Amino acid sequence: GAGVSQSPRYKVAKRGQDVALRCDPISGHVSLFWYQQALGQGPEFLTYFQNEAQLDKSGLPSDRFFAERPEGSVSTLKIQRTQQEDSAVYLCASSSGPRSYNEQFFGPGTRLTVL
Amino acid sequence: AQSVTQLDSQVPVFEEAPVELRCNYSSSVSVYLFWYVQYPNQGLQLLLKYLSGSTLVKGINGFEAEFNKSQTSFHLRKPSVHISDTAEYFCAVGSQKLVFGQGTRLTINP
Numbered sequence: 299g300a301g302v303s304q305s306p307r308y309k310v311a312k313r314g315q316d317v318a319l320r321c322d323p324i325s326g327h328v329s330l331f332w333y334q335q336a337l338g339q340g341p342e343f344l345t346y347f348q349n350e351a352q353l354d355k356s357g358l359p360s361d362r363f364f365a366e367r368p369e370g371s372v373s374t375l376k377i378q379r380t381q382q383e384d385s386a387v388y389l390c391a392s393s394s395g396p397r398s399y400n401e402q403f404f405g406p407g408t409r410l411t412v413l
Numbered sequence: 414a415q416s417v418t419q420l421d422s423q424v425p426v427f428e429e430a431p432v433e434l435r436c437n438y439s440s441s442v443s444v445y446l447f448w449y450v451q452y453p454n455q456g457l458q459l460l461l462k463y464l465s466g467s468t469l470v471k472g473i474n475g476f477e478a479e480f481n482k483s484q485t486s487f488h489l490r491k492p493s494v495h496i497s498d499t500a501e502y503f504c505a506v507g508s509q510k511l512v513f514g515q516g517t518r519l520t521i522n523p
Contacts, residue, residue, distance in 0.1 A: 301456075331510060331511075333511075333513075338515075339515055339516070340417075340419075340503050340505075340513030340514050340515045341511070341513045342513070343510040343511065343512070346509065346510055354509075354510060357510075391457075396509065399445060399462070399464050401459050401462070404449075404456035404457040404458070405456050406454070406455055406456045407456060
Protein backbone atom coordinates (compact mmCIF):
# COMPACT_ATOMS: atom_id res chain seq x y z
CA GLY A 299 0.00 0.00 0.00
CA ALA A 300 0.94 3.66 -0.17
CA GLY A 301 3.34 4.98 2.40
CA VAL A 302 3.68 8.45 3.86
CA SER A 303 4.03 11.06 1.15
CA GLN A 304 5.31 14.60 1.45
CA SER A 305 5.20 17.53 -0.91
CA PRO A 306 7.02 19.33 -2.25
CA ARG A 307 10.15 17.20 -2.08
CA TYR A 308 12.33 20.29 -2.50
CA LYS A 309 11.57 23.90 -1.69
CA VAL A 310 13.76 26.94 -2.15
CA ALA A 311 12.61 30.10 -0.41
CA LYS A 312 14.00 33.56 -0.10
CA ARG A 313 14.54 34.76 3.43
CA GLY A 314 11.33 36.27 4.73
CA GLN A 315 8.99 34.20 2.58
CA ASP A 316 6.30 31.94 4.03
CA VAL A 317 6.30 28.24 3.14
CA ALA A 318 3.83 25.39 3.58
CA LEU A 319 4.88 21.76 3.68
CA ARG A 320 2.34 18.99 3.24
CA CYS A 321 2.21 15.50 4.70
CA ASP A 322 -0.16 12.72 3.62
CA PRO A 323 -0.01 9.98 6.25
CA ILE A 324 -0.86 6.34 5.75
CA SER A 325 -4.62 5.98 5.56
CA GLY A 326 -6.16 5.30 8.95
CA HIS A 327 -3.12 6.28 10.99
CA VAL A 328 -4.22 8.33 13.97
CA SER A 329 -0.84 9.67 15.02
CA LEU A 330 1.26 12.09 13.01
CA PHE A 331 4.67 13.51 13.87
CA TRP A 332 6.84 16.25 12.36
CA TYR A 333 10.62 16.20 12.75
CA GLN A 334 13.34 18.59 11.57
CA GLN A 335 16.64 17.16 10.36
CA ALA A 336 19.49 19.63 9.93
CA LEU A 337 22.40 18.67 7.72
CA GLY A 338 24.55 16.01 9.35
CA GLN A 339 22.25 15.70 12.35
CA GLY A 340 19.60 13.32 13.58
CA PRO A 341 15.94 14.23 13.31
CA GLU A 342 14.55 16.45 16.06
CA PHE A 343 10.94 16.35 17.18
CA LEU A 344 8.76 19.32 16.31
CA THR A 345 5.14 18.43 17.00
CA TYR A 346 2.65 15.57 17.36
CA PHE A 347 -1.01 15.10 16.46
CA GLN A 348 -3.44 12.46 17.55
CA ASN A 349 -6.23 12.68 15.00
CA GLU A 350 -6.89 16.43 14.68
CA ALA A 351 -5.66 17.32 18.15
CA GLN A 352 -2.18 18.77 18.48
CA LEU A 353 -1.06 17.13 21.72
CA ASP A 354 2.56 18.22 21.82
CA LYS A 355 4.19 21.20 20.13
CA SER A 356 7.11 21.51 22.49
CA GLY A 357 9.67 21.10 19.70
CA LEU A 358 8.53 23.97 17.52
CA PRO A 359 11.53 26.34 17.57
CA SER A 360 9.61 29.61 17.43
CA ASP A 361 6.18 31.09 16.92
CA ARG A 362 7.00 31.31 13.21
CA PHE A 363 6.31 27.59 13.02
CA PHE A 364 2.73 26.41 12.90
CA ALA A 365 1.24 22.99 12.18
CA GLU A 366 -2.29 21.82 11.63
CA ARG A 367 -4.25 18.69 10.87
CA PRO A 368 -7.82 19.93 10.63
CA GLU A 369 -9.55 16.72 9.55
CA GLY A 370 -7.26 14.24 11.23
CA SER A 371 -5.54 13.11 8.05
CA VAL A 372 -3.41 15.47 5.94
CA SER A 373 -1.15 17.80 7.89
CA THR A 374 0.54 21.05 6.94
CA LEU A 375 3.60 22.57 8.54
CA LYS A 376 3.82 26.28 7.90
CA ILE A 377 6.87 28.42 8.45
CA GLN A 378 6.41 32.17 8.37
CA ARG A 379 9.13 34.68 7.53
CA THR A 380 11.67 31.96 6.82
CA GLN A 381 15.25 32.42 7.99
CA GLN A 382 18.44 30.72 6.91
CA GLU A 383 18.55 28.60 10.05
CA ASP A 384 15.25 27.03 8.96
CA SER A 385 17.09 25.23 6.15
CA ALA A 386 16.70 21.53 6.86
CA VAL A 387 14.85 18.41 5.82
CA TYR A 388 11.39 18.24 7.35
CA LEU A 389 10.23 14.70 7.99
CA CYS A 390 6.70 13.55 8.61
CA ALA A 391 5.85 10.22 10.23
CA SER A 392 2.59 8.47 10.97
CA SER A 393 1.64 5.54 13.16
CA SER A 394 -1.45 3.50 13.86
CA GLY A 395 -1.48 4.37 17.57
CA PRO A 396 -0.26 6.95 20.05
CA ARG A 397 2.66 5.07 21.59
CA SER A 398 6.07 4.58 20.05
CA TYR A 399 5.67 0.81 20.14
CA ASN A 400 3.33 1.58 17.27
CA GLU A 401 5.93 1.84 14.52
CA GLN A 402 6.38 5.28 13.03
CA PHE A 403 6.50 5.22 9.23
CA PHE A 404 8.46 8.08 7.75
CA GLY A 405 7.97 9.98 4.54
CA PRO A 406 10.88 10.94 2.25
CA GLY A 407 11.00 14.46 3.65
CA THR A 408 10.90 17.97 2.23
CA ARG A 409 14.27 19.61 1.81
CA LEU A 410 13.89 23.33 2.53
CA THR A 411 16.64 25.70 1.49
CA VAL A 412 16.35 29.32 2.58
CA LEU A 413 18.53 31.74 0.65
CA ALA B 414 14.65 13.94 29.84
CA GLN B 415 15.90 11.48 27.29
CA SER B 416 19.03 11.58 25.15
CA VAL B 417 20.96 9.37 22.77
CA THR B 418 24.67 9.34 22.00
CA GLN B 419 26.04 7.58 18.96
CA LEU B 420 29.70 7.25 19.63
CA ASP B 421 30.92 7.03 16.04
CA SER B 422 29.98 9.50 13.33
CA GLN B 423 31.49 7.30 10.61
CA VAL B 424 32.31 3.60 10.46
CA PRO B 425 34.17 2.21 7.44
CA VAL B 426 34.29 -1.56 7.05
CA PHE B 427 35.15 -4.04 4.35
CA GLU B 428 32.46 -6.06 2.65
CA GLU B 429 31.60 -9.31 4.45
CA ALA B 430 33.26 -8.06 7.66
CA PRO B 431 31.30 -7.77 10.92
CA VAL B 432 30.20 -4.37 12.16
CA GLU B 433 29.04 -2.83 15.44
CA LEU B 434 27.43 0.61 15.65
CA ARG B 435 27.40 1.94 19.17
CA CYS B 436 24.54 3.68 20.94
CA ASN B 437 24.21 4.86 24.52
CA TYR B 438 21.06 6.40 25.94
CA SER B 439 19.77 8.13 29.02
CA SER B 440 16.19 8.05 30.14
CA SER B 441 14.32 8.66 33.37
CA VAL B 442 11.34 6.59 32.29
CA SER B 443 10.70 3.19 30.81
CA VAL B 444 12.80 2.72 27.74
CA TYR B 445 11.76 1.90 24.23
CA LEU B 446 14.77 1.79 21.91
CA PHE B 447 14.97 1.81 18.14
CA TRP B 448 17.40 1.64 15.27
CA TYR B 449 16.48 3.29 11.98
CA VAL B 450 18.30 3.25 8.65
CA GLN B 451 18.24 6.12 6.15
CA TYR B 452 19.31 5.48 2.57
CA PRO B 453 20.22 8.52 0.43
CA ASN B 454 17.20 10.67 -0.44
CA GLN B 455 14.85 8.33 1.37
CA GLY B 456 12.91 8.43 4.61
CA LEU B 457 13.84 6.56 7.75
CA GLN B 458 13.10 2.84 7.87
CA LEU B 459 12.79 0.87 11.09
CA LEU B 460 15.45 -1.83 11.48
CA LEU B 461 14.46 -3.11 14.90
CA LYS B 462 13.06 -2.10 18.26
CA TYR B 463 13.31 -3.07 21.90
CA LEU B 464 10.17 -2.71 23.98
CA SER B 465 10.56 -5.37 26.67
CA GLY B 466 11.47 -9.01 27.11
CA SER B 467 14.52 -10.59 25.54
CA THR B 468 17.47 -8.22 25.47
CA LEU B 469 18.64 -9.54 22.09
CA VAL B 470 16.49 -8.14 19.34
CA LYS B 471 16.61 -9.30 15.74
CA GLY B 472 15.63 -7.01 12.91
CA ILE B 473 15.50 -6.82 9.16
CA ASN B 474 18.42 -7.28 6.76
CA GLY B 475 20.34 -9.49 9.22
CA PHE B 476 20.81 -6.81 11.87
CA GLU B 477 20.47 -7.40 15.60
CA ALA B 478 20.91 -5.30 18.72
CA GLU B 479 21.40 -6.01 22.40
CA PHE B 480 19.80 -3.98 25.16
CA ASN B 481 22.11 -3.59 28.14
CA LYS B 482 20.40 -1.81 31.00
CA SER B 483 23.44 -1.63 33.29
CA GLN B 484 25.55 -0.02 30.57
CA THR B 485 22.61 1.96 29.13
CA SER B 486 23.59 0.74 25.68
CA PHE B 487 21.81 -0.57 22.62
CA HIS B 488 24.53 -1.44 20.12
CA LEU B 489 23.65 -2.59 16.61
CA ARG B 490 25.51 -5.49 15.02
CA LYS B 491 25.68 -7.42 11.79
CA PRO B 492 27.98 -10.41 11.34
CA SER B 493 28.68 -9.83 7.64
CA VAL B 494 27.92 -6.57 5.83
CA HIS B 495 27.06 -6.04 2.19
CA ILE B 496 27.61 -3.08 -0.10
CA SER B 497 23.87 -2.42 0.08
CA ASP B 498 24.17 -1.71 3.83
CA THR B 499 25.85 1.60 3.05
CA ALA B 500 23.59 4.16 4.73
CA GLU B 501 23.11 6.40 7.75
CA TYR B 502 21.98 4.64 10.92
CA PHE B 503 20.12 6.34 13.74
CA CYS B 504 19.53 5.13 17.27
CA ALA B 505 16.43 6.53 18.98
CA VAL B 506 14.68 6.40 22.34
CA GLY B 507 11.14 7.33 23.24
CA SER B 508 7.76 6.29 24.52
CA GLN B 509 5.87 8.50 22.08
CA LYS B 510 7.92 11.15 20.31
CA LEU B 511 11.36 9.88 19.37
CA VAL B 512 14.70 11.35 20.45
CA PHE B 513 17.39 10.50 17.90
CA GLY B 514 21.14 10.31 18.05
CA GLN B 515 23.25 12.20 15.54
CA GLY B 516 23.67 9.20 13.30
CA THR B 517 26.48 6.91 12.17
CA ARG B 518 27.44 6.75 8.52
CA LEU B 519 28.31 3.19 7.56
CA THR B 520 30.46 2.87 4.47
CA ILE B 521 31.29 -0.50 2.98
CA ASN B 522 34.50 -0.92 1.05
CA PRO B 523 34.77 -3.72 -1.50
